[in-house]
Amino acid sequence: MRKVLAIASKDLLRSIRSLYFVGISLLAPLLLSFLFSAAFGGGKESTAISNMEIALVNQDAPAQGNPNLGETVLEVLRSDGLKDLITVHAVGNEEEALQGINDQDYSAALIIPPDFSQVVTGSGKTTQLRIVYDPAESISPHVLENIVAAIADGFSSSKMMVDLAVEELQRRGGQADEQFYTQVVERITAQSENRAYATSSLLTVLNPQGQKGETENEIQQIISTIMASMMIFFTFYTGAATSESLLQEEEKGTLARKFVSPTPVRDILAGKFLGVLITLTVQICVLLVVSHLVFHIEWGEPGKLVLAVVALIVSAAGFGLLLMSLLRDTRQTGIIFGGVMTITGMLGGLFTGSIQNMPGFMEVLKKLTPQGWAQDLWQLLLNGASYREMLFPLAVLLGMAVIFFFIADFRFQRRFARK
Amino acid sequence: MENAVEVKGLKKFYKDVKAVNGVDFSIQSGEIFSLLGPNGAGKTTTINVLTGLFPPNAGDALIFGHSIKKEPLKAKALMGVVPQEIALYEDLSARENLVFWGKLYGLRGKQLQKRVDEVLELIGLRDRQRQRISKYSGGMKRRVNIGIALLHLPKLVIMDEPTVGIDPQSRRHILDNVLQLNKQGMTVLYTTHYMEEAQELSSHIAIMDQGRIVANGTHAELVKLVGEQDRVELALSQDGGKVLKEWKKVKGVSKVDQEGEKIVLLVNDSNAVLPELFKIANQQNARIASIAIHEPNLETVFLHLTGKALRD
Numbered sequence: 267m268r269k270v271l272a273i274a275s276k277d278l279l280r281s282i283r284s285l286y287f288v289g290i291s292l293l294a295p296l297l298l299s300f301l302f303s304a305a306f307g308g309g310k311e312s313t314a315i316s317n318m319e320i321a322l323v324n325q326d327a328p329a330q331g332n333p334n335l336g337e338t339v340l341e342v343l344r345s346d347g348l349k350d351l352i353t354v355h356a357v358g359n360e361e362e363a364l365q366g367i368n369d370q371d372y373s374a375a376l377i378i379p380p381d382f383s384q385v386v387t388g389s390g391k392t393t394q395l396r397i398v399y400d401p402a403e404s405i406s407p408h409v410l411e412n413i414v415a416a417i418a419d420g421f422s423s424s425k426m427m428v429d430l431a432v433e434e435l436q437r438r439g440g441q442a443d444e445q446f447y448t449q450v451v452e453r454i455t456a457q458s459e460n461r462a463y464a465t466s467s468l469l470t471v472l473n474p475q476g477q478k479g480e481t482e483n484e485i486q487q488i489i490s491t492i493m494a495s496m497m498i499f500f501t502f503y504t505g506a507a508t509s510e511s512l513l514q515e516e517e518k519g520t521l522a523r524k525f526v527s528p529t530p531v532r533d534i535l536a537g538k539f540l541g542v543l544i545t546l547t548v549q550i551c552v553l554l555v556v557s558h559l560v561f562h563i564e565w566g567e568p569g570k571l572v573l574a575v576v577a578l579i580v581s582a583a584g585f586g587l588l589l590m591s592l593l594r595d596t597r598q599t600g601i602i603f604g605g606v607m608t609i610t611g612m613l614g615g616l617f618t619g620s621i622q623n624m625p626g627f628m629e630v631l632k633k634l635t636p637q638g639w640a641q642d643l644w645q646l647l648l649n650g651a652s653y654r655e656m657l658f659p660l661a662v663l664l665g666m667a668v669i670f671f672f673i674a675d676f677r678f679q680r681r682f683a684r685k
Numbered sequence: 686m687e688n689a690v691e692v693k694g695l696k697k698f699y700k701d702v703k704a705v706n707g708v709d710f711s712i713q714s715g716e717i718f719s720l721l722g723p724n725g726a727g728k729t730t731t732i733n734v735l736t737g738l739f740p741p742n743a744g745d746a747l748i749f750g751h752s753i754k755k756e757p758l759k760a761k762a763l764m765g766v767v768p769q770e771i772a773l774y775e776d777l778s779a780r781e782n783l784v785f786w787g788k789l790y791g792l793r794g795k796q797l798q799k800r801v802d803e804v805l806e807l808i809g810l811r812d813r814q815r816q817r818i819s820k821y822s823g824g825m826k827r828r829v830n831i832g833i834a835l836l837h838l839p840k841l842v843i844m845d846e847p848t849v850g851i852d853p854q855s856r857r858h859i860l861d862n863v864l865q866l867n868k869q870g871m872t873v874l875y876t877t878h879y880m881e882e883a884q885e886l887s888s889h890i891a892i893m894d895q896g897r898i899v900a901n902g903t904h905a906e907l908v909k910l911v912g913e914q915d916r917v918e919l920a921l922s923q924d925g926g927k928v929l930k931e932w933k934k935v936k937g938v939s940k941v942d943q944e945g946e947k948i949v950l951l952v953n954d955s956n957a958v959l960p961e962l963f964k965i966a967n968q969q970n971a972r973i974a975s976i977a978i979h980e981p982n983l984e985t986v987f988l989h990l991t992g993k994a995l996r997d
């Protein structure tokens with residue numbers, strides 16, 4: 267077992283050191299995913315409206331014991347839904363804010379008046395939120411205006427409801443006491459924050475391509491599907507490439523050298539096979555993490571993700587080893603990389619994954635390739651399918667992997683035992 | 686004393702080539718044994734079979750009594766093998782290579798690191814141990830190739846043409862290593878097509894050609910096969926018909942031939958005979974323009990046994 271591990275870890279070290287691994291196994295899928303998804307309408311953020319610097323002057327002075335609704339506005343503006351869009355700086359007074367705009371530190375300022383809380387929760391009077399902006403700025407003030415308008419709408423309708431409720435209470439002979447106002451304020455606060463999290467309506471207005479908020483999700487889905495397909499394609503590719511080391515070592519004489527060491531053929535093959543598995547594991551883990559960080563892809567529940575990863579690794583490794591066991595020498599591997607990987611990948615739907623309603627015979631061909639099943643499995647994972655739904659493609663992939671390994675092992679054993 | 690290697694009736698055929706066609710020899714423990722033969726003689730095939738790379742069509746080889754067919758792992762553990770073609774990982778450093786191969790020979794931990802250090806010292810590559818093999822010269826690669834076989838301190842080291850295609854300095858280094866290892870008690874099986882190497886290194890030499898051992902013995906025994914006569918080649922400054930006649934009468938000269946410009950003599954002991962030959966030439970007023978003395982060697986033996994030159 268120790269020798270098996272020695273062989274496998276040596277292979278991993280060699281893989282990682284090779285330019286091929288970094289270029290083809292890691293960079294290519296990420297780069298291609300990026301290019302493809304750019305073609306589908308671009309990355310998540312739009313640079314024109316990203317990260318405006320906004321000053322906020324909160325002069326709000328609520329009645330004793332009541333929460334500060336100006337603070338609530340600040341929290342809303344700083345909420346997750348808006349954080350990619352604006353960065354809010356709380357500043358002490360209006361002069362400071364104006365100075366900041368002059369110095370181009372901020373592109374606009376929002377001023378919350380002292381009677382803001384009182385007006386929203388009290389009755390009668392009106393007040394105004396003011397936006398001050400740099401006239402040279404064309405987009406940012408407009409964006410801020412929209413956001414603030416949406417928030418103000420929320421407060422206005424809250425205020426209307428409060429006024430109504432107070433009137434109703436008085437009509438029935440009741441009296442609105444302090445506790446009543448406290449409850450009202452708490453509800454408004456909670457509601458505003460909820461609205462902020464569901465900011466898709468705000469973003470709708472702002473998207474320069476005029477797309478709806480839903481599209482953001484769709485783009486995200488497309489990127490995820492493409493990334494999954496690219497990852498599957500290049501995992502199978504790397505599976506074949508690392509398996510090729512068996513043929514390379516045979517030609518370089520290092521395999522023969524292993525055979526004359528006191529190591530059983532079985533252990534040597536196990537080490538080589540394990541080396542392929544470990545290399546693919548490293549590849550997939552890097553791709554999953556990087557794609558999560560760069561493309562914000564959510565790969566799904568950890569338990570299901572692990573199953574999908576395992577199925578992908580073993581089927582890709584088995585397929586690569588099987589292909590290499592069919593070849594005589596490395597001069598024949600060109601056909602594997604140039605032809606077989608591309609064709610099976612194509613049949614497996616890796617380049618057409620997002621197209622629905624493929625012709626029937628294509629669906630059948632897809633089911634003949636391990637890539638097709640891997641594609642199905644990963645799509646299910648991305649769609650948040652249940653374990654039960656994932657079970658079938660998972661079982662098929664693992665079954666295929668077992669058969670691949672069995673044949674590859676048989677062929678290599680025979681090849682190296684006789685000779 | 687137990688034999689380190691015993692090869693019996695070994696045969697290995699490729700499709701239409703009888704690469705090894707019935708080979709027998711044995712190597713005593715502690716000696717350097719050379720397998721000498723031209724390219725294609727079957728040396729590498731013999732080594733491959735007796736190191737267990739592939740099974741023979743017939744016969745067997747015993748390594749310190751362990752059959753390579755029946756107890757391959759036991760036999761393999763006793764051998765260090767230096768393959769003819771350099772078999773290293775070019776993308777790993779010398780040290781990484783040695784550590785990996787050491788593990789395959791069952792070394793680990795401190796013992797492994799210690800042996801790697803010692804071997805790097807022995808092959809003179811300590812300073813460059815962290816450099817990748819791909820940056821090494823041919824001679825340095827050869828030395829690492831050998832070092833791997835020494836890691837587990839095998840009782841038997843098998844080297845298949847370890848000096849082919851390298852600079853004289855590296856070659857000298859390797860030959861000295863072999864002699865040093867042997868002094869420390871390692872048995873060495875050394876194949877070569879350089880008769881000088883076989884002559885310098887080994888106590889016993891087997892001469893191989895076309896899949897068979899054509900002669901086997903100590904250097905002296907082999908030379909006796911062609912008679913122990915020196916061959917003297919010389920040229921006279923003028924026609925010397927009379928001189929040749931006188932030389933034939935000298936005691937110890939068995940043959941005098943005119944071969945074109947050259948005169949060839951076979952003599953028992955050139956040191957004893959030459960003064961007499963010079964004296965006769967002087968008496969006849971003939972001047973010897975050039976002279977070369979060839980003591981009998983393995984080259985001559987090979988020529989005698991196979992009718993062809995050792996080197997192509």
Ligand SMILES: Nc1ncnc2c1ncn2[C@@H]1O[C@H](COP(=O)(O)OP(=O)(O)O)[C@@H](O)[C@H]1O
Pocket residue numbers: 699700702703704722723724725726727728729730731
């Ligand atoms: N793998 C092989 N397949 C077919 N013939 C081979 C193979 N290896 C060696 N031979 C042939 O066997 C003979 C012996 O080769 P080899 O053992 O390499 O000789 P040497 O090592 O003495 O140069 C040669 O005629 C060579 O062509």
Ligand SMILES: [Mg+2]
Pocket residue numbers: 728729730769845846
């Ligand atoms: Mg050879």
